Amino acid sequence: MHYYKRNLGDYAKKAGRLSILQHGVYNLLIDACYDREIFPNLDEAIDWVWASTTEEQEAVKFVLSKFFIEENGVFIQKRIQEELADYQAKSENNKRIAQERETKRKRNVNETCEKDNEPSPNHKPITNNHKPITNKPLKTIDNKFSQEDFQFAEYVYQKILGPAPKTKKPDFTIWADSVRLMREVDNHTPQEIMQVFTFANNDPFWQTNILSIPKLRTKFSALHSKMIGEKNNANGSQFSYSRKISRSDRADQEARDYIQKHGLS
Numbered sequence: 322m323h324y325y326k327r328n329l330g331d332y333a334k335k336a337g338r339l340s341i342l343q344h345g346v347y348n349l350l351i352d353a354c355y356d357r358e359i360f361p362n363l364d365e366a367i368d369w370v371w372a373s374t375t376e377e378q379e380a381v382k383f384v385l386s387k388f389f390i391e392e393n394g395v396f397i398q399k400r401i402q403e404e405l406a407d408y409q410a411k412s413e414n415n416k417r418i419a420q421e422r423e424t425k426r427k428r429n430v431n432e433t434c435e436k437d438n439e440p441s442p443n444h445k446p447i448t449n450n451h452k453p454i455t456n457k458p459l460k461t462i463d464n465k466f467s468q469e470d471f472q473f474a475e476y477v478y479q480k481i482l483g484p485a486p487k488t489k490k491p492d493f494t495i496w497a498d499s500v501r502l503m504r505e506v507d508n509h510t511p512q513e514i515m516q517v518f519t520f521a522n523n524d525p526f527w528q529t530n531i532l533s534i535p536k537l538r539t540k541f542s543a544l545h546s547k548m549i550g551e552k553n554n555a556n557g558s559q560f561s562y563s564r565k566i567s568r569s570d571r572a573d574q575e576a577r578d579y580i581q582k583h584g585l586s
Contacts, residue, residue: 322355322408324482336388346370346380347388351401357578358405360389360397412475419471419493466497469511473500476579477518477534484528496534503538515576517541520548523572548572 336347349370354360361369366385372378389396474496481488503509509517518537521527521544531537531544 322358322405323476323479324486325355325404339384340380342377342380343384346372346377347384350381350384350389351398354398354401355405356575357582358409360395360402362394362396366396415475416468416471423494466494466501470497470500470504473497473511473514474534477537480518480522481532484522485532488532491533499534499538503541507538507541509541512576512580513545514541515579516572517544517548519572519575520544 336344339347350361350366353369357369363382363385367378367381370377370381372381385391385396389398391397471493474491474493477496478488478491478493500514503514504511514537518531521531521537521540527540527544531540537544
């Protein structure tokens, strides 16, 4: 889940007395919980917000004790838990509706093909040089994308809503088939696709230009080259490219998290 509503008045009422450091930790933890759709233990919380100093780690512990409830070593916030459950239920329902619609569409196409291929009530044989004329089978549109492709299409749309919240809801079957084409025709792995999309979605220019998976496919080579180039430059300079290191590292980390969560390879 990569988009959620934030009530400024509610936040100020509950967290208005936090220090600047504690505000940063709290916001990073909230974002991470929504993004990963899971809750952390203490070590994971420290890792998710990149807390490296003693002061930062103490801020993490304070925020967890103040705004989260510990259950079996995992720190949970009830409001986030309820919103994640509602989001996941809606996502499953939308997926079911899309699958039912696609099944109905395919059934209608097949019935039309069978009807068109029925022989006419003519007892006189239709021949050409004693060779029967046979009807050519009609071509049908048959999307062969997987359930994982469809889930990734939904994931990308939610992610795009961050920088471009007015993006219209797409036809997910078209997006899912573009994912399939990137895998089967362009020979990109799921992890490569995820890395390049995350890189583009965190780039100030590309995040408002890559607003669909078909567009991602057309720009994939350019984005991949840019990502690799920035990563190579970052490896050559520890200080000048600190911002780029963070962006490429985040792309790699989100790709690994997504692949692991959905059991892809």
